[in-house]
Amino acid sequence: MRITVIGGGLAGSEAAWQLAHRGLSVRLFEMKPAKSSPAHTSPDLGELVCSNSLRSAVLTSAAGLLKAELRLLDSLVMRAADATAVPAGKALAVNRELFAKFITDNVSMCGNISIQRQEVTRIPPAEEGPVIIATGPLTSEPLAEDIIRVLGSAGLSFYDAIAPIVTAESLDMSKLFRASRYGEGEIEGDYLNAAMDEATYRAFVAEILAADKVNPHPFETIPHFEGCLPVEELARRGPDTLAFGPMKPVGLTDPATGKRPFAVVQLRAENREGTLFNLVGFQTKMTYPEQERVLRMIPGLDKADFVRLGSVHRNTYIDAPRLLDRFSRSKANPHVFFAGQITGVEGYIESTASGLAVGIMAGLLALGASPEPPPPSTAVGALLKHTQDEPSRKYEPMNVNFGIVSEPPKGTPKKRRKEVIADRALEDIAAWKDRMEGLWSLTRAERNDGLD
Numbered sequence: 001m002r003i004t005v006i007g008g009g010l011a012g013s014e015a016a017w018q019l020a021h022r023g024l025s026v027r028l029f030e031m032k033p034a035k036s037s038p039a040h041t042s043p044d045l046g047e048l049v050c051s052n053s054l055r056s057a058v059l060t061s062a063a064g065l066l067k068a069e070l071r072l073l074d075s076l077v078m079r080a081a082d083a084t085a086v087p088a089g090k091a092l093a094v095n096r097e098l099f100a101k102f103i104t105d106n107v108s109m110c111g112n113i114s115i116q117r118q119e120v121t122r123i124p125p126a127e128e129g130p131v132i133i134a135t136g137p138l139t140s141e142p143l144a145e146d147i148i149r150v151l152g153s154a155g156l157s158f159y160d161a162i163a164p165i166v167t168a169e170s171l172d173m174s175k176l177f178r179a180s181r182y183g184e185g186e187i188e189g190d191y192l193n194a195a196m197d198e199a200t201y202r203a204f205v206a207e208i209l210a211a212d213k214v215n216p217h218p219f220e221t222i223p224h225f226e227g228c229l230p231v232e233e234l235a236r237r238g239p240d241t242l243a244f245g246p247m248k249p250v251g252l253t254d255p256a257t258g259k260r261p262f263a264v265v266q267l268r269a270e271n272r273e274g275t276l277f278n279l280v281g282f283q284t285k286m287t288y289p290e291q292e293r294v295l296r297m298i299p300g301l302d303k304a305d306f307v308r309l310g311s312v313h314r315n316t317y318i319d320a321p322r323l324l325d326r327f328s329r330s331k332a333n334p335h336v337f338f339a340g341q342i343t344g345v346e347g348y349i350e351s352t353a354s355g356l357a358v359g360i361m362a363g364l365l366a367l368g369a370s371p372e373p374p375p376p377s378t379a380v381g382a383l384l385k386h387t388q389d390e391p392s393r394k395y396e397p398m399n400v401n402f403g404i405v406s407e408p409p410k411g412t413p414k415k416r417r418k419e420v421i422a423d424r425a426l427e428d429i430a431a432w433k434d435r436m437e438g439l440w441s442l443t444r445a446e447r448n449d450g451l452d
Contacts, residue, residue, distance in 0.1 A: 001366055002026070002128075002129050003026050003102065003129055003132065004129060005019075005027070005134060005359075006029045006123075006133075006134065007029070007030065007340070008028060008030030008045040008133060009340065009351065010103075010340065010351045010352045010355060011136070011341070011352065012134035012135075012355060013103050013355070015355040015356065015358055016028045016107060017076040017106065017107055017110065017113070018363070019360075020111075021357050022363060023444065025112050025115070026113045028107065028114065028116065029118065029317055030045060030115060031119035032047075032117070033049075034117060034118060035140070044100035044101055044103070044116040045100065045102045045103050045104045045115075046077065046099065046100045046103030046104065046349065047375075048094075048096045051144045052086070052095070053088065053091050053093045054081055054091070054094065055347070055349070056090060056091055056424035057091060060419055061418075062400045063400060065174050065426075066349050066383075067081075067349055069353070069379050069380050070349065070352060070353060070356065070380070073429065073433055074432065075352060076103060076106060078103040080099050080103045080106075081099065081104075083102055084099040089408075105407065111367070120143055121371070122143075123143075123146050125335075126335040130336075130337065130362050131337065132339050132355075132358060133147065133336065133337070134338070134340040134342065134351075134358075135316075135340075136341050136342060137349070138316065147207075147318070151318065151330060152333075152335055162308065162310060163278045163283050164278065164282055164284075164295060164308060164309050164310045165279075165306070165308040165309050165401075166301065166303075166304040166306055167276060167278070167305045167403050168276065168403075169275070169414070170305035171192070171298045171300050171301065171304065172301075172302065172303065175194065176193060177192070177255050177256070179193055180251075181248075191266045192266070192267040192268075193264045193266055193267075194264060194266075194300050194301065195257075195299065196247075196262055196263045197261065197262050200297075200299070201262050203243075205296050208232050208235050211232070211286045211291075211294050212286065212289075213285045213290075214287055214311075222445075228249070229283075230283055230310075230312050230348040231281070232284060232286065242263065243262065243263040246265075247264055247281075248263075248264075249262065249264045251381075263281060265282070265298050266279075266280040267279055275403045275407070276404070277302065282295070291306070292304075307399065308401065317341065317343065318342060319395050320343045320387040321388055321389055321391065324338060324388070325388075326384075327358070327371070328343055328354070337358050337361075337362045339351075339355040339452045340355050341354075344386070344387050344396070344397045345386070345398065346398055347399050347400070349400070352382045353379070353400075354383060356380070357374055360436055363440075368443070369442065371436060371439060372435070372436075374429060375429075375432060377406040377421075377425055378425040378429040378432070379400050379429075381432075382400070385404070386398050402417075403416060405421055408424065
């Protein structure tokens with residue numbers, strides 16, 4: 001049995017390594033060094049492009065929990081990170097060159113993996129075996145066109161404009177009111193509204209304009225779409241542009257004053273559970289620290305917990321909830337799996353988690369077993385569930401955060417919420433690992449019987 005993995009980044013390398021260490025033959029395609037994306041400079045696998053930080057190492061942070069789960073699952077990427085870590089306080093940071101070399105050396109020395117250094121422009125057919133596509137946010141144009149062909153839909157995005165997301169529990173509801181403009185929406189109160197008087201609005205706009213902005217990479221200098229302009233671009237067009245755009249107050253009455261506010265910031269539920277809210281129309285290129293500073297000026301958001309901050313950048317990802325099944329497998333062509341950022345998980349460790357889980361599930365399915373996705377009570381499982389759940393609006397990439405993990409038992413004290421979630425997640429991911437290893441053992445025994 002041979003499985004093809006396309007892409008030698010974190011997701012592809014992790015998937016290939018997980019499969020190979022379970023006895024399957026893997027053909028790993030990586031187009032470097034013959035061809036590189038505009039962001040890559042090294043021929044190594046697992047190259048980190050934008051940062052050497054894998055974010056928080058604290059177990060009561062979602063990123064820290066995800067890394068703990070990956071260690072339990074014997075992740076190659078986490079092995080590399082721990083072996084090449086550099087001092088970074090409560091975060092896990094690595095020496096980027098040594099990190100990529102560790103991954104490259106381990107994958108290269110694995111006897112079951114054949115690395116082929118060439119660009120793939122057409123997805124192999126089903127008769128050549130399962131295929132895992134893990135080409136990341138800068139997928140080459142020829143392969144992207146073929147992905148559209150295989151998916152049977154133009155469900156591929158090349159441009160990502162996302163608004164910040166906050167947790168519901170961090171909002172001061174006494175300063176917000178529920179209402180939809182003119183009472184529109186499925187139910188009255190689809191939105192939370194933060195009302196501003198004129199002085200508050202003017203100060204807010206001034207800080208948006210003054211805030212530090214991200215300088216895009218050369219490959220990200222793309223024109224903005226009028227339908228998703230960054231808030232700072234709108235603010236530059238005039239002092240009242242935002243008040244007539246995403247912050248327009250028409251059709252709303254502030255119950256605290258009985259009048260229409262001068263401007264309003266609307267927050268819309270990001271998930272069905274109502275644990276996350278996004279700031280409508282607030283895609284932005286403000287730096288992350290500046291976003292947190294400026295957006296906490298919004299009434300009710302002074303203590304907001306941001307699980308995702310806004311951005312506008314180039315990003316190739318598919319409409320996963322519509323096009324993939326629960327195993328991250330194409331509904332139109334079941335021999336094709338997707339892993340990593342192309343599925344709509346955002347970030348290095350998130351991409352690793354996707355590659356690990358998809359690799360395990362794809363391998364078991366190829367051998368005729370019946371795997372199950374990791375449970376949504378775990379960080380790994382919650383990320384995969386994000387790629388499966390139909391969103392309340394347009395599907396967008398997501399970092400790991402506690403808002404997407406299954407809620408803890410009712411009655412859990414708020415101060416212990418994250419601790420309880422983390423303890424349960426580690427137990428559940430260990431149990432999932434045991435179940436999947438049991439399936440691997442059964443398939444191994446069946447293969448050995450076939451040789452008798």
